[in-house]
Amino acid sequence: MLKSVLFSCILLSFSFLNGQLNEVNNIKTKYISWLTDNTITTYSNSSVKGLYDRYILFGNTAETNVVNNYNFNAPESAWNMTNGTDNGAMVTLVNNHLFYLVMAYHLKGPVINGLPSNPKYHSTALKNMILKVFKYIKDKGINSTTDCNFSLNASQETVNINNSGFGLRCFTYAACVLLMKEELAQTGEFSHHMGVLGNLTSFLDPDNPNFHFTNPGFNTDVVRALIETRLCYVLGQEDTDTDKLANMEFLINFTDNALLIGNGWADFIKPDFTTYHHRGAYANSYGGDALFSMAIMNYILKGSAYELKPVSQTHLKKALMAYQKFSADFEMPRGLAGRFPNSTTPLLDYRYAFALLYAADPVANADAGKFFKRIYTMPQSGFSRNLSVKNPVMAGQIAVNINTTLTPDVPITQGHFGLPYGGLSIHKYNGYQISVKGTSKHIWHYENSASENLFGRYTSAGAMEILSAGSPKTRLSNGLGVANAQGRLTDDGWDWTHIPGVTAAFVPMNELTSGASREFNGRNFLAHASLDDNGVFAMDYKDINSATGMTALKTVFFFKDKALSLGSDIKDTGGTRPVHTTVFQTGLPDASTATVINGTTHTGLNVNFSQNTGSIWATDAVGNGFVIPSGSYTGSVVIKRSAQQSSNQSNTAGTQGNYATAYIDHGTATASGRYRYGIMLQGGTAGTQDFADHLADYFDVIQQNNQAHVVKFVQDQIYNYVIFDAASVFQSDVVVSVDKPSVVMTQSTNAGNRLKVSLTNPNLGLLNDNESYTYSQVTGTASRLYRVPQVNPVKLTLTGKWKLENPMNNITTLITGNKTEVTFNTINGNTIQTSLVPETFLKIQDMETVKNPETFTVYPNPVKENLYITLKKGNTENIKILNMAGRDITSKITVTKGKGNLNLNMQALEKSVYLLCIDGECIKIIKD
Incomplete structure (x- = not known):
């Protein structure tokens, strides 16, 4: 019996692990389709076809450049990645050459008679050239122990990226490694380049002892450059790697945490949904890049077992949709541009992020899709012909699909x-x-x-x-x-x-x-x-x-x-x-x-x-x-x-x-x-x-x-x-x-x-x-950097006697004489708006002249706990209980509604005389 139970548990565990691995592999398939054109066959749109043509053209140019400018047989001295010149050389090789070669190798082009029309697709000659570039990178000393000038501050849980070169642009390299996995594995080189990716993203390893999700949010550089790099690493792992699922789980948890609202001056999404870096607002470069990367992650993971949490998706969307508030058409104020005063049109740079929001969830993000359609059809916008890992051919196809199916939204004019x-x-x-x-x-x-x-x-x-x-x-x-x-x-x-x-x-x-x-x-x-x-x-x-x-x-x-x-x-x-x-x-x-x-x-x-x-x-x-x-x-x-x-x-x-x-x-x-x-x-x-x-x-x-x-x-x-x-x-x-x-x-x-x-x-x-x-x-001080905002009450004194028109959990009122003190529980510098109406008091002597109502009856009266009311004209919503001072205390009773009757639990009220009013008719009630 025990053996049978153990065997069943093993089967269940094995089935669960297989299911999770299948989920990860499905994400891998979707991700590769996003980077390539696996789901595009006809290329019926000329803009999408034009983007494909540019990738092929740049691939051809890259072939010429690598042949003329690199000595694959006898590489020069090893690169020192803490040196700006060597760092830049690596970036140039990967972003300007390797990436275009890999794209030309993987893009099928229009399918004709069931076959890819791109002559470069999986060609042996191009494959060998790409492998030579990877080998060159290895020969230049890039390996699993290369110092890329990253450091993790254990007390603050932030990553210091001290060089703005390859460390912030390594995602292109990661995408190339993932796309070329099979070919690299055939030559025994895949594990080497996976080691490089592992090193670049080692702080995202669940075994990292210095990261504990202590603080919400995370460094914007990491979000925009390294989360997707880590995703490529995890998707590239073999199913037999015992830490693959743990790595995936940790990465998603990290991403969800990064999309939480950052406290104090920490990156990257703030309570007003601006994006931060260097302790200040950055809506271009850092913040915009990070939101774009997270829009890609959200699109890739949507519908899988590793889908981002609802709160993460909400924050991502609100941070992106905030751009329509502070932008006039495409222009935003220089005050959000950081040290790039002439970079004031981030909506032009990141407009496809809104398309990805819609593509991930066309129902919940219909507004993002309509917003994209409007800015896409504005002058100076339209189809993006930029060649980058964030704008593959599939991105163009998604944009065209939205443009042809949705109607634009109405801009905020007031x-x-x-x-x-x-x-x-x-x-x-x-x-x-x-x-x-x-x-x-x-x-x-x-x-x-x-x-x-x-x-x-x-x-x-x-x-x-x-x-x-x-x-x-x-x-x-x-x-x-x-x-x-x-x-x-x-x-x-x-x-x-x-x-x-x-x-x-x-x-x-x-x-x-x-x-x-x-x-x-x-x-x-x-x-x-x-x-x-x-x-x-x-x-x-x-x-x-x-x-x-x-x-x-x-x-x-x-x-x-x-x-x-x-x-x-x-x-x-x-x-x-x-x-x-x-x-x-x-x-x-x-x-x-x-x-x-x-x-x-x-x-x-x-x-x-x-x-x-x-x-x-x-x-x-x-x-x-x-x-x-x-x-x-x-x-x-x-x-x-x-x-x-x-x-x-x-x-x-x-x-x-x-x-x-x-x-x-x-x-x-x-x-x-x-x-x-x-x-x-x-x-x-x-x-x-x-x-x-x-x-x-x-x-x-x-x-x-x-x-x-x-x-x-x-x-x-x-x-x-x-x-x-x-x-x-x-x-x-x-x-x-x-x-x-x-x-x-x-x-x-x-x-x-x-x-x-x-x-x-x-x-x-x-x-x-x-x-x-x-x-x-x-x-330099974590307790300040990650300071949690506190509620700060402010008391406003008004002339007259006022009460809230509708209850609000962050506002209270207190009448003192002929004045009213309204206390606003403020936080994060936000405006709190409300409506007040005059507080009306019914004098105690007026209670003596109240007539019995014609539309309802009550019993018992006096009442100890439950007061039963029979309505003669059906149900009602307008019920009030006033005390002897005429103050509305309806909130202190519990009302249960039935068909033609009400049950008022008055247990919380003190022994006294009260006035019950329903639809303007009142009766005196004695609480015994």
Whole structure:
């Protein structure tokens, strides 16, 4: 009997293992089909056929190149992979030669009479050449012990990839190894190259003692470069390898963990669904690459026993769909571009990720498919002809299938979106977009390198980008640069000291490049607030690279197609450079492109307007309007049209370009500077003049000082409070005070019987008020780097007696006298919005006059526990229990509904007199 049971267990175990191995091998089949064209036979679409043709063409070129440039018989000295030159040589050989050879070898091409039409498909000559390349890599010393400059920090569970060469591009090599498994095995070389892959991804081994899934999320470099590399390694293992299933299980667990929301400043998906690297937001390169890789993983694993967890799929989708919030068509703000200031169209680079979301689950991700269809059919987009391991022929086929079957979605044309972890506010109206980028003790100001983004110092100093012109909207069509001779966008002549929206010292170019990047400024106030589709950006700004500690309180209030920008308490004690607030800087396509100043049209390149009193209104070079009211600014307003001299972003060449630029010069060593200006998107001459004449009909500035900026949107009666000093008390509206610095927005509706309220806490919940760290202090201490955000209650006091219209688990109310304290349990810098209605009280003497209802009867009364109700007119949903003070305490009872009757369990109520109301009819109940 025992033998029989043991034998059955062995059979079950064997069956289970076989089933799991079959699952892994099915994934392998799907993955190889993704990399090749195994499921494409007809090539009926010319674009897909054209992509295939390019792969074959590049394969032919690679054959010539490897013959002419590599000595396979006597390789030179071994490569040192910690050396940049050798590292680059390996990348070039794999990405520019080996990959194209392998693709040419595996692509069948159109099937004719049941046979592949590609003459290179599995040809002996091409196979031998590919094997020579693999042998060359081996002979150059690449093996299972090669130091590729990776290190794992055991305490922080992060991988330090110290070289940006082969380590970040080894996936192409891994794909080649997997695709050539059979051929490499025939020559006894497969195990060698598997050893290299094993070494590259050794920290993803379940036997690694230094990784324990302690923290959610993971290093974005690893996600974008090495997870798929590890997948190729696992799929390449033999079924007889005893650790194959364990390796697969660990890899999927690792991937699921990487797709969890990263705490603190850790990579890679944040609570607002921006993507992080180097402790800051990166929507291009790092973040976009990682999301694209995870979209491929999700597509490959979907439907298998190793499918990603639902929460992983949700986070992946939300992070990708966030791009439609912060992008206008394809363009996104430079504030999310890290050290690549001219890489601002990630949707063009990663658009196929949305196609893969849809292909993985056409039902749940129908919106992603429709979004892909829209951006795919926009000008400058379409079919991708890039040759890379992320764009095989199968990717093109998936894209074409979606394009021919789905209808496009409707773009977001209106809304206000805050990205607290990105330090970014985005406002959309009528398809226009304005963004404002800030910095704080949580959000670093910018990133550079020795050759990238050298002039990025003011990227987060309130930098405002307006994208309102063109279809599609581009940086060029909106004057955020000028065109070169080929009509392409350049930053030629761009004045890096006069970034629109910024209040900062006007410093020479050589001074602008000095100072540390990736630093926090120690200030706690950076908020991105909203009420419905309107919003507020607010920042207590300090220039961390200013030797004199220049500061300013800055806000922008967004209302429909208009905005109001305020500045106060501008200080630069001891400063030696003038402080400027830049209103606009837009490129002039040619000298005849007109701008308007106070009704006068200007062309040419010799305009130097200056005014230190009175109001000014002007248009930029693309039609946006700007209004600076009289008495609202300190210093003088300067507007120029000129040929500007500058340098490219890497500071390697001087540049020149024609621009219209406007700024307010607050002077040197300013002690109490201020400004105020309105913006009308695409106002043009007539619209801007009307806006200037009626600015007070849109914005009423109630307060603008070092305590608060308070503005009312006059048309919709929305009050906006940016409260820098929690000791402030207000009287203009229902808002009285808050107990912590915050942003409050209110709107009274329904004849005063409904109050919309939103509150935003600028503190992300990561640091206490007295905490502030440098980049290195955050990075070097795990308890800071992985800080878990905490709920931070903020108490708002309102005049009147209010209650929540609908219960919310993160808001409570307490009436004290004729005021109401509304406590918002804030976290992650998110806006919390709710609706309040007046709290009505029924006086105890009114209870004595209540008549018996006609629509229901109750028994027993008095009641000890259960009150039974017979309804004379059927079921009802409107049931209330009021106490003697008239307060609604319905939440304290349990209601069981039957057909024509109700059972109210009143056990939790104290002995007293209560009022039971159903559909407006009430009866006095005695709880015994």
